[in-house]
Amino acid sequence: MLYLTDPDELGSLLTDHPRFRADQLREWLYRHPVLTTDEMTNLPAEMRTGLADRLWPFTVEVDRSTDRGLTRKWLFRAPDGVAYEAVLMGYPRRTTLCVSSQAGCALGCTFCATGQFGFDRHLEAGEIVAQVAYANAVLRAGGMEGVPARVTNVVFMGMGEPLANYDRVREAIRRLVEVMGMSARSITVSTVGVVPGMRRLATEPWAVNLAVSLHAADDGLRSRLVPLNRRYPLAEVEEAAEAFFQAKRRRISIEWTLIDGVNDTEDQALGLARIALRLRAHVNLIPLNPTPLTDDRPSPSRQVTRFAEWLRDEGVNVTVRDTRGRGIDAACGQLRVRTGR
Ligand code: SF4
Incomplete structure (x- = not known):
């Protein structure tokens, strides 16, 4: 599979061809991704045919769009049978x-x-990068109108x-930045608080954005919602986030999924505000996308508004995320739940 090969070692797959073919192939894979090898017009026909089945490390099992075509979701199936998802959201700029x-x-x-x-x-680094390359190929082919073509x-x-x-x-980020040419600033890594990883990320050469999914402002509730909190409690997560901010000078964002009657109370808002102010963080509120397997419900919209107001009253920058893709199960894992695999 082409994306599973280190971009600098593509030549090892092309031993019957001159070396410059590997450079041309790398350009197609990373700089100008296309949906089929047929479109790799400067490669010889027999090479394109030989590589045709090795382009994508997955088959596209589900391809759905909603929001007038501006949200698109794919369920990918790897050759070993595992499934994973990606969601593309288009905006004017x-x-x-x-x-x-x-x-x-x-x-x-x-x-x-x-x-x-x-x-x-x-997932392998190449399987992560291939999701981006595939979305780029779809965009280049005109798969979403009125948005940038990458x-x-x-x-x-x-x-x-x-x-x-x-x-x-880490390797996927390296390829996105150093091979595909993306800016590290346009990449966001979101974590529920894997403290050693947060600390390592702060030492990497790329100033990516860090989003910390908190969901609760005290250890009792957080340990219930995010079991990893028992291993890395809030204070440690906050310290690691602060260290990342100090190292990278990139504003931290805090993600907060609002669950009706669970973490949408004034107490939680005030606790969250204290953490956000200490970290100089931006807060993103995300009304829960309900899943068939739990009874949790999203906070009603008036409670979302109230929760945001409590935060703003404390001086916190808050955004209520739009709920793109509800009609196509766009929250992480939902497509797989729906397809039963
Ligand atoms: S994918 Fe789901 S279960 Fe895993 S860390 Fe993220 S929110 Fe938690």
Whole structure:
């Protein structure tokens, strides 16, 4: 599979061809991705045919769009049978791709469809990068109108905990920045608080953005919602986030999924405000995308508004995320839940 090969070692797959063919192939894979090798017009026909089945390390099992075509979601199936998802959201000036870093997830957050399915395996760096390349190929082919013709932002907020798959995610970021030419600033790594990974990320050469999924402002509630909190409690997560901010000078964002009657109270808002102010962080509120496997419900919109107001009254910068893709199960793991695999 072409994306599973280190971009500098593509020549090893092309031993019957002159060396410059590997450079041309790398350009197609990373700089100008296309949906089929047929479109790699400067490669000889027999080479294109020979590579045709090796272009994508997955088959596209589900391809759905909604929001007038501006949200598109794919369920990819790897040759070994595992499935993972990516969601593309288009806006007039940017296109954000939410990528998966693992097939499934071992961390078992109670409100998350992926967590309810358990863990299949880590995704390889090439499987992560191929999600971005595939979305780029779709955009280049005119797959979404009125938006930039390439992925401008990548967020590691799909299936899996990226910092639990550190080395492969690191390599994926390296390829996105150094081979594909994306700006590190347009890449966001989201974590539920894998403290050693947060600390390592602060030492990497790329100033990516860090998003910390808190969901609760005290250890009691957080340990219930995010079991990893028992291992890395809030104070440690906050310290690691502060260290990242000090190292990279990139504003931290805090993600908060609002669950009706669970973490949408004034107490939680005030606790969150204290943390956000200490970290100089921006807060993103995300009304829960309900999944078939739990009874949790999203906070009603008036409670979302109230929660945001409590934060603003304390001086916190808050955004209520739009709920793109509800009609196509766009929250992480939902497509897989729906297809039953
Ligand atoms: S929220 Fe993230 S870390 Fe938690 S179970 Fe879901 S995918 Fe895993």
